[in-house]
Amino acid sequence: MKKRFARIAAIAVAAVMVGSLAACGSNGGGSGSAAPESGKKASGDTITVGVVYPQTGALAAFGAGTEEMYGYAVDEINQAGGIEVDGSAKQIELVYADSESDPTKASEAANNLISSKDIDIMLTAKTADTTVPVAAACERAGVVCLSVDTPDEAWATSDYQYSFHAGFNTENELNSFKDAWDKAGISGGKVGVMHATDTEGQTMIGAISAFCEANGYEAYDPGAYTSGSTDYTSIINNLKKEGCDAVVGVMLTSDFGTFFSQLKSSGYMPKVTTVAKATLFKEDVDAAGANGLADGLCSEVWWTPSHPFVSSITGETCEDIGNKWMELTGAEYAPATAGYDYANVEILYNVLKNAGTLDTDALVKAADELSIDTVIGPVDFNDQHYSVQPLVTGQWIYNEDGTWTQEIIANTQVPDCPTTAELKVN
Amino acid sequence: MKMKKQNLIILIIAIVVLFGILPAAGSNNLLQMVTLMCLYLAMSQMWNLLGGYAGMLSLGMQAFIGIGGYTLTILSVQFGVNIYLSIIIGAVICALFGLAVSPAIFKMSGVYFAIGTWIVAEALNVFFSNWKFVGYAKDWSINSVFGMSTRQLYYTALVVAILATLIVFVLLRTKTGLALMAIRDSASAAETMGVEIYKTKLKCYVIACFMMGLIGGAQYMQTAYINPSTGFSINWTIAMTFAVIIGGLGTMEGPIVGAVLYVIITQIMYNFPGMSNIVLGIIAIVVILLAPDGIMGTLYKKTGFQILSPRRSIPKVGETKAAE
Numbered sequence: 220m221k222k223r224f225a226r227i228a229a230i231a232v233a234a235v236m237v238g239s240l241a242a243c244g245s246n247g248g249g250s251g252s253a254a255p256e257s258g259k260k261a262s263g264d265t266i267t268v269g270v271v272y273p274q275t276g277a278l279a280a281f282g283a284g285t286e287e288m289y290g291y292a293v294d295e296i297n298q299a300g301g302i303e304v305d306g307s308a309k310q311i312e313l314v315y316a317d318s319e320s321d322p323t324k325a326s327e328a329a330n331n332l333i334s335s336k337d338i339d340i341m342l343t344a345k346t347a348d349t350t351v352p353v354a355a356a357c358e359r360a361g362v363v364c365l366s367v368d369t370p371d372e373a374w375a376t377s378d379y380q381y382s383f384h385a386g387f388n389t390e391n392e393l394n395s396f397k398d399a400w401d402k403a404g405i406s407g408g409k410v411g412v413m414h415a416t417d418t419e420g421q422t423m424i425g426a427i428s429a430f431c432e433a434n435g436y437e438a439y440d441p442g443a444y445t446s447g448s449t450d451y452t453s454i455i456n457n458l459k460k461e462g463c464d465a466v467v468g469v470m471l472t473s474d475f476g477t478f479f480s481q482l483k484s485s486g487y488m489p490k491v492t493t494v495a496k497a498t499l500f501k502e503d504v505d506a507a508g509a510n511g512l513a514d515g516l517c518s519e520v521w522w523t524p525s526h527p528f529v530s531s532i533t534g535e536t537c538e539d540i541g542n543k544w545m546e547l548t549g550a551e552y553a554p555a556t557a558g559y560d561y562a563n564v565e566i567l568y569n570v571l572k573n574a575g576t577l578d579t580d581a582l583v584k585a586a587d588e589l590s591i592d593t594v595i596g597p598v599d600f601n602d603q604h605y606s607v608q609p610l611v612t613g614q615w616i617y618n619e620d621g622t623w624t625q626e627i628i629a630n631t632q633v634p635d636c637p638t639t640a641e642l643k644v645n
Numbered sequence: 646m647k648m649k650k651q652n653l654i655i656l657i658i659a660i661v662v663l664f665g666i667l668p669a670a671g672s673n674n675l676l677q678m679v680t681l682m683c684l685y686l687a688m689s690q691m692w693n694l695l696g697g698y699a700g701m702l703s704l705g706m707q708a709f710i711g712i713g714g715y716t717l718t719i720l721s722v723q724f725g726v727n728i729y730l731s732i733i734i735g736a737v738i739c740a741l742f743g744l745a746v747s748p749a750i751f752k753m754s755g756v757y758f759a760i761g762t763w764i765v766a767e768a769l770n771v772f773f774s775n776w777k778f779v780g781y782a783k784d785w786s787i788n789s790v791f792g793m794s795t796r797q798l799y800y801t802a803l804v805v806a807i808l809a810t811l812i813v814f815v816l817l818r819t820k821t822g823l824a825l826m827a828i829r830d831s832a833s834a835a836e837t838m839g840v841e842i843y844k845t846k847l848k849c850y851v852i853a854c855f856m857m858g859l860i861g862g863a864q865y866m867q868t869a870y871i872n873p874s875t876g877f878s879i880n881w882t883i884a885m886t887f888a889v890i891i892g893g894l895g896t897m898e899g900p901i902v903g904a905v906l907y908v909i910i911t912q913i914m915y916n917f918p919g920m921s922n923i924v925l926g927i928i929a930i931v932v933i934l935l936a937p938d939g940i941m942g943t944l945y946k947k948t949g950f951q952i953l954s955p956r957r958s959i960p961k962v963g964e965t966k967a968a969e
Contacts, residue, residue: 275919317918322784322875326868327681331915334674334795351784355869358791377786416774416781417872445774446782446874 265312266304266577268293268567269332271343271353276320280502281345281368285560287547289313289342292564295532302571311567314338318345322352329356339577340570342563344368345556347418354382363582365566367559367595370469370495371605372422378603381579383586385559385566385598385606389426391632392519395610396467396493397434398629399517402642403491405464409437411489413454413468413478415446419496423469439463444478446471451478452485459487469495476507483512488645493517493612500554501623504615511617515643520613520627521595522558527635528594531565537594562595596633609633614642656952664803668796680799680867682908683806685888687860689900689907690809691853692885697895698817698825699849700832702755704882705762708769709739709854711876713861715779718871721789728789729801732862739858743851751843751850763879770877779873787869798867805863809856810953813897816852817955821845826955829895887925891932893939897953902940 270289273282293311296302301310314336318325325348332338333356341364343353350366351374357364364382366374371388400410412427414420424440431438441457455478458466466489470478475497482488498504498518507513524541535543540561541553566589574585590599598606609632613625626640668676688706695701716735720726726734750761774782816822824845827835836842865871884907892903910928914921936943944950 315918316915319918319921321878321880322870322872323868323878323880326870327911328915330677330867331912334672334677335912347784351786352868352870355786355788355791358786358788359793359869360795361792373784376784377788377791379786380791416783418783421781421783443775443781445771 264307265310266302266340266571267336267338268311268313269329269336269338269341270313270315271318271325271328271332271341271349272315272345273320273325273349274315274317276318278318278320278345278348280500281556284544284548284550284556285344286313286315288544288557288560289564291543291547292532292561292568296564296568299532302568303575304571305576311571313342318349318353320348322348325349326352326356329353330360333357333360333362338362340365340567340582342366342567344559344563347373350374350384351376354379354384357381361579363570363579363586365563365570365586367563367566368556370419370422371603371607373418375603375605376418381583383566383570383589383600383604383606385562385593385595385600385608387519387521387610388605388607389422390430391607391610392469392495393423393427393430393467395519395612395629395632396495396517397430397436398612398631399491399493399614399642400436400465402629403465403644405490407435407437408464408490409439409461410465410467411439411441411458411461411463413441413466413470413494414443415470415474416443417446419469423467423495427467444474446474448474449477451481454478455482455485455487458482458489459485463489464491465489466492467494468497470497472497472503472506476512479516480508480512483508490644491515491517491642495519498615499556501552501625504623511621511623513615514617515614515645517612517614517628517642519610520625521555521608521610523555523611523627523636524553524557525627525636526558526594526596526633528592528596530561531591531593532568535594540594558594562593562598565591565593566598611636614640616640616643653952668799673795676795676799678908678912680795680802681912682905683799683802684860684864684867685884685907686901686904687802687806687809687856687863688881688885689888689892689904690806690813690897691856691860692882693889693894693897693900694813694816694849695853696886696889697899698822698829699846700828701846701850702759703762704759704879704886705764705766706853706857706885707877707879707881708762708766709743709857710861710864710881711766711769711773711871711873712739712742713858714865714868714871714876715773716858717862717865718785718787719779722785722787725789728866732859732866735862736855736858739861740851740855743854744847747847747850751846763882766877766879766882770873773873773877782873784870784872787865787871790866790869793866798863801863801866805856805860809860810897810901812852812856814953816849817897821848822955825849887929889939890929891939893941893943893945896939896941896945896951898951899939899941906940 272285297310301308316328316332318328341357341362343350343366345368347369350369354364366384369386371386374384414424427438439461441454504513524538526537529536544553544557569591570585574581595608600606611627611633612629614628616624627638628642630636630638695703713735717731720731721728746765753761773779824840827840888903888907889900893899
C-alpha cells in the first residue's frame with residue numbers, strides 16, 4: 220500500500236515539475252524554435268521595447284511617473300503612424316519590469332525581459348543601481364540598451380558595445396556647484412568634500428583636486444564615509460578644523476539627512492553647501508530633516524519645465540512636457556525625471572528611425588552616429604557611449620507654510636534657462 | 646523500496662537526457678530559468694547540508710557568494726585570468742576564509758551561530774566597501790562575461806548543481822554522513838556515542854564554503870555586475886532558506902523542489918511588481934504552519950517517498966532494509 224502511494228507521489232511530483240518547466244517554456248511566446256543566441260523573432264508589426272526601472276523599494280519615488288511619461292511619448296509616436304522599420308511602419312510596445320531597487324534584481328529583471336519577452340531593444344533609467352546592472356545584462360546578451368538618469372562616469376564602469384547613456388558628467392556637476400560658490404563670494408576659499416566609498420563618491424574625490432586648482436579653489440578631503448554610516452562627527456570636526464567655506468558632496472538622501480543634522484547641531488555651518496544626488500525631489504529635501512533642516516541647500520538641477528529645449532518627436536516645449544507630467548501623475552510640480560523620461564523615448568525614437576531596422580549592428584551604428592536636439596539638450600554619444608547633458612544650479616528654499624521651492628540661482632551651462640532668484644547665503 | 650537502486654538509475658538517466666537535450670530543444674527563456682534553478686539548487690543544497698544536517702543554521706552564506714563573485718570580477722576583469730580558473734580560485738579562497746573564521750563562530754551555537762555568521766558577512770560588506778584593492782564600493786561591470794552565450798552559462802550552472810548534489814549525496818553515505826545525521830537528531834546523544842562534533846561540523850562548513858564560492862562565481866557570470874552591498878546581500882541567504890524550508894529541511898530532495906519552486910515563483914512575480922516578497926512570505930508561512938517539514942519532508946512522513954536522502958532515523962515499518 221505504502222509503496223503504491225510512494226510511486227504515485229513520485230509520479231505526481233515529477234509531473235508537477237515537468238509541467239511547470241513546460242509552462243515556463245511557453246512563457247517565451249512560442250519562441251522555442253527561434254535561433255538560440257539573441258536571435259531576433261520574425262518581425263511582427265510591433266517593436267517590443269523592454270523597460271527596467273524601480274517600481275518598488277527605496278528608489279520607488281525616483282521611478283514614480285515613469286510608465287505615464289514613457290507611455291505618453293510612445294503614444295505620440297504610435298499615433299503618428301509608428302516607426303518605419305524594415306520597410307513597414309511599426310508600433311512600439313513597452314513591456315515593464317521592476318528592479319525592486321536592487322541591482323541583482325535589476326539584472327534578473329533585464330534577463331527575464333530579454334529571454335521571455337523577446338525584446339528588440341532595452342530602455343532603463345533611475346540611478347546607477349538600475350542602469351549599470353541592466354546595461355551589463357544587455358551587454359552579456361547582445362541587446363541594445365539606452366539609458367538616462369545616472370552620472371556618466373558612474374554608468375561608464377566598462378567599455379560597452381551595445382549600451383548608450385545620456386547623463387551629466389562630474390565636470391558639469393562641479394561647474395554647476397562652482398557657480399554657487401562664486402555667488403556666495405568665497406572665491407579662492409576652501410571646499411570640503413563629502414564622499415562615500417561608492418562609485419560616485421570616488422569619482423568626485425578623484426576629480427575635485429584638479430578642478431578646484433584650475434578654478435582657484437582649494438579642495439579638502441575630510442575622509443571617506445561608508446554609505447549607511449550614522450556618525451559623521453570626525454568628518455565634521457575635520458571640516459570645522461580646516462574652516463571650510465563650502466561643503467560639496469555626492470550623497471544618498473538618507474546619508475545626507477544624517478550628516479546635515481549632525482552638521483547643524485555642531486554649530487558650524489559653511490557659507491554654502493552643494494550636494495549632488497541627495498535632493499532631486501521635494502520629497503527628498505523634506506525627508507532630509509524636519510522643519511526645513513536643509514533650507515538653503517544647493518543641488519545640481521538636470522531639467523526644469525523652463526529649459527529652452529523642444530521635443531524632437533513633436534516639437535513640444537519643456538513647459539508642455541512638464542504640464543503633461545502634472546496632468547498624468549497628479550503631481551504638483553514636474554521634477555527633472557519628467558524631462559529625462561521623455562528624452563529616453565526620444566532617443567529610442569531617433570535611433571530606431573535612423574537605423575530603419577531592428578538589426579543589432581544597425582541599431583548600434585545609428586546610436587553611435589546619433590546627433591539630435593532633445594528636451595534635455597543635444598544628445599551625441601562619445602567614444603565611451605555616453606552623452607554629456609548640461610546642468611543648472613538650484614537652491615532649496617523652505618517657505619513659511621512648510622512647502623519647498625527650488626530656485627534656479629545659476630544657469631551658466633544653459634543660459635536660456637532663466638534664473639529665478641539670487642543665492643541665499645547662510 | 647527494493648527497487649530503489651534501479652529507480653535511482655532510471656531517474657538519473659532520465660535527468661541526464663533531459664538536461665542534455667535542453668539546450669537544443671528549449672527556448673532561451675527556458676534555458677535561463679533552468680540555469681537559475683541550478684544555481685539556487687546548488688546554494689540550497691549547501692545551505693541544507695549545514696542547516697538541515699549539521700545543525701548549523703547559517704545566515705551568513707552570502708559572505709561566500711560575495712567572495713566568489715569578487716574573485717571572479719577582480720581576477721578576470723582586472724588581471725585577465727581565465728574565468729573558470731578565477732571561479733575555482735574564488736572557491737579556494739572561500740574555503741580558506743571559512744576555515745579561518747571557524748574557530749570564532751564555532752564557539753557559538755543555535756541562534757548565536759546564525760547571528761555570528763551574519764555579522765561576518767556584514768563585516769565583509771563594510772570591509773570591501775573600504776578596501777582599495779577592490780575599488781572600494783564601486784560598481785563593477787564584469788565585462789569578461791559580456792557576450793557569453795546562455796548555453797555556456799547553463800552548462801556552468803549545471804555542473805555546479807550536479808557537483809553540489811553529488812557532494813551531499815556521497816557525503817551523507819559516508820561515516821561523516823552518519824555522524825551528521827546523528828548530530829541533526831541529537832547533538833549531545835551523538836557526542837556521547839563518540840561523534841567528533843567539532844571536526845564533523847568543520848568538514849561540512851569548509852565544503853559548503855568552497856561550494857558557495859563556486860556558486861557565487863557561476864552566479865556572477867550570469868549577473869555580470871557586482872558591488873559590496875549586492876555581493877554580500879542577505880537576500881542570497883533568504884533565497885536559500887526559503888527554498889530549503891518549503892522544500893524540506895534535512896532532506897536531499899527538499900532543496901531541489903524548493904529551488905525549482907522559488908525560481909518559478911520569482912519569475913512569474915516579475916509580472917506583478919512589488920508582490921514577489923509578499924507571495925514568497927505567505928507561502929513560507931503557510932508551509933511552516935501546515936507542513937513544518939516542508940514539501941518533501943511531509944511527503945516522506947505521509948507516504949515514505951524519497952529518492953536521494955538516506956534516512957537512518959526512525960525507519961518505517963517494513964522498511965528496515967531500506968538503508969543503503
